Amino acid sequence: xxxxxIQASNHDYEVVFEAGVRHRLSEHIKKAYxxxxxxxxxxxxxxxxxxxxxxxxxxxxxxTSIVPAGEASKSxxxxxxxxxxxxxxxxxxNSLIIxxxxxxxxxxxxxxxxxxxxxxxxxxxxxxxxxxxxSVGGKVAINHPAGKNLIGSFYxxxxxxxxxxxxxxxxDHELRSGYGEVVKHAMLSDKEWLxxxxxxxxxxxTKDHISNDLRKGIRVKADIVxxxxxEHGIRKHLNLGHTLAHALEAELGYGTVTHGEAVAVGILxxxxxxxxxxxxxxxVDDYVNWLGKNHYPMKVLKEVSxxxxxxxxxxxxxxVDGKIHYILLxxxxxxxxxxxxxxxxxxxxxxxxxxxxxx
Amino acid sequence: xxxxxIQASNHDYEVVFEAGVRHRLSEHIKKAYxxxxxxxxxxxxxxxxxxxxxxxxxxxxxxTSIVPAGEASKSxxxxxxxxxxxxxxxxxxNSLIIxxxxxxxxxxxxxxxxxxxxxxxxxxxxxxxxxxxxSVGGKVAINHPAGKNLIGSFYxxxxxxxxxxxxxxxxDHELRSGYGEVVKHAMLSDKEWLxxxxxxxxxxxTKDHISNDLRKGIRVKADIVxxxxxEHGIRKHLNLGHTLAHALEAELGYGTVTHGEAVAVGILxxxxxxxxxxxxxxxVDDYVNWLGKNHYPMKVLKEVSxxxxxxxxxxxxxxVDGKIHYILLxxxxxxxxxxxxxxxxxxxxxxxxxxxxxx
Numbered sequence: 001x002x003x004x005x006i007q008a009s010n011h012d013y014e015v016v017f018e019a020g021v022r023h024r025l026s027e028h029i030k031k032a033y034x035x036x037x038x039x040x041x042x043x044x045x046x047x048x049x050x051x052x053x054x055x056x057x058x059x060x061x062x063x064t065s066i067v068p069a070g071e072a073s074k075s076x077x078x079x080x081x082x083x084x085x086x087x088x089x090x091x092x093x094n095s096l097i098i099x100x101x102x103x104x105x106x107x108x109x110x111x112x113x114x115x116x117x118x119x120x121x122x123x124x125x126x127x128x129x130x131x132x133x134x135s136v137g138g139k140v141a142i143n144h145p146a147g148k149n150l151i152g153s154f155y156x157x158x159x160x161x162x163x164x165x166x167x168x169x170x171x172d173h174e175l176r177s178g179y180g181e182v183v184k185h186a187m188l189s190d191k192e193w194l195x196x197x198x199x200x201x202x203x204x205x206t207k208d209h210i211s212n213d214l215r216k217g218i219r220v221k222a223d224i225v226x227x228x229x230x231e232h233g234i235r236k237h238l239n240l241g242h243t244l245a246h247a248l249e250a251e252l253g254y255g256t257v258t259h260g261e262a263v264a265v266g267i268l269x270x271x272x273x274x275x276x277x278x279x280x281x282x283x284v285d286d287y288v289n290w291l292g293k294n295h296y297p298m299k300v301l302k303e304v305s306x307x308x309x310x311x312x313x314x315x316x317x318x319x320v321d322g323k324i325h326y327i328l329l330x331x332x333x334x335x336x337x338x339x340x341x342x343x344x345x346x347x348x349x350x351x352x353x354x355x356x357x358x359x
Numbered sequence: 360x361x362x363x364x365i366q367a368s369n370h371d372y373e374v375v376f377e378a379g380v381r382h383r384l385s386e387h388i389k390k391a392y393x394x395x396x397x398x399x400x401x402x403x404x405x406x407x408x409x410x411x412x413x414x415x416x417x418x419x420x421x422x423t424s425i426v427p428a429g430e431a432s433k434s435x436x437x438x439x440x441x442x443x444x445x446x447x448x449x450x451x452x453n454s455l456i457i458x459x460x461x462x463x464x465x466x467x468x469x470x471x472x473x474x475x476x477x478x479x480x481x482x483x484x485x486x487x488x489x490x491x492x493x494s495v496g497g498k499v500a501i502n503h504p505a506g507k508n509l510i511g512s513f514y515x516x517x518x519x520x521x522x523x524x525x526x527x528x529x530x531d532h533e534l535r536s537g538y539g540e541v542v543k544h545a546m547l548s549d550k551e552w553l554x555x556x557x558x559x560x561x562x563x564x565t566k567d568h569i570s571n572d573l574r575k576g577i578r579v580k581a582d583i584v585x586x587x588x589x590e591h592g593i594r595k596h597l598n599l600g601h602t603l604a605h606a607l608e609a610e611l612g613y614g615t616v617t618h619g620e621a622v623a624v625g626i627l628x629x630x631x632x633x634x635x636x637x638x639x640x641x642x643v644d645d646y647v648n649w650l651g652k653n654h655y656p657m658k659v660l661k662e663v664s665x666x667x668x669x670x671x672x673x674x675x676x677x678x679v680d681g682k683i684h685y686i687l688l689x690x691x692x693x694x695x696x697x698x699x700x701x702x703x704x705x706x707x708x709x710x711x712x713x714x715x716x717x718x
Contacts, residue, residue, distance in 0.1 A: 076439060087505045118500065118511045141477065146446045152477045153512065
């Protein structure tokens with residue numbers, strides 16, 4: 001076993017990395033929970049749920065709930081369904097929820113855990129690379145038709161358990177999605193790591209390489225959220241690439257483009273903006289090359305006009321008083337928060353469209 | 360102005376008592392909120408909303424939302440409606456929600472505030488005596504068909520503002536309801552105060568007397584929640600009378616009997632139980648006399664059988680591992696937590712029915 005320790009405001013929690021841990025999950029449970037409720041999606045449940053239930057049911061009372069796969073399940077309807085399931089299974093305050101799946105499941109099951117009986121303990125069991133990001137830091141939420149994650153809480157897991165074997169079955173677009181957040185963590189922290197990433201093709205990475213990238217990414221995120229859990233300050237840096245990404249996802253419909261792919265595209269615009277506004281020296285060409293060889297879907301930008309995106313960005317939940325808060329890079333490893341008007345942003349986005357998207 | 364200070368886990372907040380403060384609310388706002396969203400119910404809005412809007416709109420952008428009066432509005436439907444209203448009014452993270460009304464509005468609007476954009480600031484503006492209890496301590500929630508307050512958060516207000524003039528219009532059953540929690544706070548803390556209460560008729564109390572009782576009640580509650588915000592220990596003492604009350608309310612339908620009336624009835628059974636189990640010396644006869652002269656609806660007990668009540672109590676969210684956690688009194692001012700099996704509770708409740716309810 002190999003673990004990181006995250007210091008959250010009301011308790012510390014471990015991130016455990018262990019190949020095959022799903023077969024011996026009971027060994028990690030140190031508390032006498034009344035019952036354990038595993039929440040998963042149809043896809044992940046088909047792959048891993050039975051082995052996990054098997055590893056727990058000898059020692060624990062186990063319930064399971066399954067929602068459809070995909071971002072569309074981060075909805076008020078599924079939230080209500082899962083609360084009903086908690087009630088039906090007679091979960092009390094001393095029960096545990098395990099979120100088994102990608103970021104969608106972690107966000108949805110985490111929001112259920114944060115509000116059922118005013119909060120029961122929950123574990124994150126991420127099965128994607130992307131979820132290395134969302135499983136740490138305590139943000140849980142569901143979507144509203146008007147925007148992503150508009151309804152949620154800050155609520156930290158009691159533990160994060162990564163069975164790195166579950167990453168072996170990820171399809172290409174999920175690898176790409178995960179590496180959208182990995183590359184973001186590299187941009188925020190470490191030039192050397194970034195260039196190592198930009199020189200590689202994602203679909204040829206070894207399990208050990210991926211596992212190492214996950215640890216690095218989680219450490220970058222943890223170092224930030226430990227200082228600013230509630231996002232009053234530097235936690236905003238984690239939104240690099242996200243302002244455009246959220247607008248894209250909302251406009252195309254959640255799930256049409258994966259979150260991490262949208263972030264990867266958003267980072268390119270943030271780099272361009274950093275060059276234009278701060279005259280930063282950034283490896284834009286290397287990054288464009290990396291996006292290309294890994295088949296990131298730059299073409300989705302053509303489906304949405306700059307006008308519509310700017311309107312969406314203005315109504316991002318991070319916008320305050322109509323000003324858009326954008327994360328730029330002074331250099332690799334040095335992000336800053338920049339306030340920009342919608343008008344100015346529109347001008348830059350038009351230029352980005354003509355020089356990059358339609359070039 | 361006259362204020363109490365409450366120390367919560369993540370911030371301190373004031374409870375302000377001021378007659379007529381609704382006409383000068385702006386004076387109490389020290390922050391530049393982007394907008395202010397007042398949430399109220401039809402009854403309270405009819406009485407006070409226009410004067411509050413008038414006192415704010417010169418200096419602030421103000422939105423209002425109104426839900427039907429009564430416990431039935433603490434529902435998933437109204438929660439969703441209010442979230443939609445927050446989105447429509449383009450509330451950002453720097454906006455303020457004001458909960459104007461009784462405990463229902465405080466719980467509902469507080470839960471909205473705790474989850475909209477993962478939390479925006481909110482003020483409690485209680486307009487009932489009962490809400491002296493719920494406005495302090497940070498518990499917010501909505502109901503589930505299976506039970507009261509099953510879905511919620513711990514989320515402290517940024518301020519509590521009591522305009523004691525708004526208590527003048529309360530109907531008799533609301534006075535009774537409020538004094539159900541007042542008498543509980545006296546039982547938990549102070550024999551002298553309790554006897555002073557038991558010697559008085561609620562409908563003849565002066566405004567100053569009521570105001571004084573509110574302050575005392577809030578101080579009792581604050582002293583407890585400051586030590587144990589998340590109810591791991593002594594906060595459970597505040598549930599005196601509530602186990603039976605919740606079962607009664609759920610069984611009769613929320614709103615058929617007021618919450619505080621149900622609590623007052625529940626306290627009588629808790630006193631009887633304390634005598635039977637702990638041989639406590641408690642003023643049961645004086646309390647029965649007080650319930651009678653103030654017309655507390657003891658007769659509602661006849662509408663529900665002991666069997667049904669015990670089943671409900673077993674499935675109270677405070678029950679852990681099937682054991683019912685009951686708050687008893689060793690003496691006035693000395694509550695204790697007692698674990699009791701459903702069987703034993705059933706026996707005591709049967710006796711209570713034959714000796715008290717049907718006597």
